Amino acid sequence: MKPLIAALSLLCATVATAEDALAPISGYAFMEPATRELQDDDFLNPAFFLVDKGLALWDQPASNTGLSCRSCHQTIEQDMKGVAARYPQYDLGQSRLMNLEMKINSEIVDRLGGTALAYESEELLALTALIGLQSRQMPMAVDVTVEAQDWLVRGKKIFETKRGQLNLSCKDCHQNHWGEKLRGDTISQGQINAFPIFRLTWGEAGSRHRMFTWCMESIRAAPYGPGSDEYLALELFLAVRGRGLPMEAPGVRR
Ligand code: HEC
Ligand code: HEC
Numbered sequence: 001m002k003p004l005i006a007a008l009s010l011l012c013a014t015v016a017t018a019e020d021a022l023a024p025i026s027g028y029a030f031m032e033p034a035t036r037e038l039q040d041d042d043f044l045n046p047a048f049f050l051v052d053k054g055l056a057l058w059d060q061p062a063s064n065t066g067l068s069c070r071s072c073h074q075t076i077e078q079d080m081k082g083v084a085a086r087y088p089q090y091d092l093g094q095s096r097l098m099n100l101e102m103k104i105n106s107e108i109v110d111r112l113g114g115t116a117l118a119y120e121s122e123e124l125l126a127l128t129a130l131i132g133l134q135s136r137q138m139p140m141a142v143d144v145t146v147e148a149q150d151w152l153v154r155g156k157k158i159f160e161t162k163r164g165q166l167n168l169s170c171k172d173c174h175q176n177h178w179g180e181k182l183r184g185d186t187i188s189q190g191q192i193n194a195f196p197i198f199r200l201t202w203g204e205a206g207s208r209h210r211m212f213t214w215c216m217e218s219i220r221a222a223p224y225g226p227g228s229d230e231y232l233a234l235e236l237f238l239a240v241r242g243r244g245l246p247m248e249a250p251g252v253r254r
Contacts, residue, residue, distance in 0.1 A: 024245045027188040039252040047198035047205050047250035054130025062112040080134040085141050085247050088236045090148040097151045097232050119226040125196045125205050132249025142239040155237025164221025191242045194251025
């Protein structure tokens with residue numbers, strides 16, 4: 001942990017430069033060529049097994065109702081096109097902000113009569129990856145309705161709040177110091193267009209919320225929970241901040 005602390009105190013000493021206006025750049029641009037190549041080739045991409053698994057789940061009938069996703073959404077390419085690029089979204093029926101994972105779970109419960117999948121389970125990652133893939137190369141295009149405004153304000157505040165033993169905010173690293181080196185990483189803008197990702201240092205796939213937790217733990221702050229309101233608000237803020245970036249799901253990162 002010592003080298004990280006040393007690197008971070010250096011970070012804190014530098015004066016913040018880039019302010020709020022930010023032309024979004026994908027994390028892809030900050031990766032080594034070898035990592036990019038993994039993402040570029042669906043056969044090499046280690047996250048792609050999720051898509052295959054997602055397809056199997058898509059067709060799997062629920063034990064009680066006999067319905068599957070396919071019963072209603074026959075052509076996934078058509079029905080789910082651009083959907084992932086529009087989440088998180090305020091859901092009037094549920095009176096809350098929902099990200100794609102939550103929407104998938106509500107479909108499982110309300111339409112299939114099934115049981116919600118655990119956040120970060122391989123099944124939920126798989127369906128998220130499958131639906132995410134149908135927005136590949138489409139620009140992130142979240143729409144913040146009136147009802148979602150408070151969530152957005154909350155997310156921005158969380159992004160800017162200094163926290164943890166190292167007293168750093170998301171913004172300190174991902175807005176004020178992107179492009180700089182930190183241990184083996186180049187700090188990116190912290191964009192969310194590639195999720196779910198296969199992270200080579202994890203040796204497995206993870207969601208946006210898992211990444212938030214990783215970052216919070218690395219500055220020794222107490223993380224929020226996956227699926228928590230705080231992470232949802234943060235996700236909405238990041239989706240707005242990244243508007244226009246092409247979707248890359250399922251992505252590969254270092
Ligand atoms: C000490 C600096 C630091 C802080 C503070 C920090 N992160 Fe990160 N973050 C990193 C590093 C390093 C990585 C891995 C390399 C990269 O993609 O930037 C990363 C990666 C990410 C990614 C993945 C980007 C991609 O392209 O896949 C997201 C999203 C992210 N961070 C969000 C956050 C959020 C939200 C917060 C605040 C809760 C936060 N980070 C706080 C250093 C930081
Ligand atoms: C009984 C029919 C039915 C079944 C079964 C069903 N859906 Fe849906 N689904 C719908 C309808 C109708 C909509 C559009 C209305 C809405 O967004 O609530 C929808 C909307 C969605 C959306 C949101 C689309 C958007 O534009 O925001 C997603 C994502 C989705 N379904 C995924 C799934 C998944 C995954 C499954 C299987 C676990 C599934 N659905 C099963 C009928 C169904």
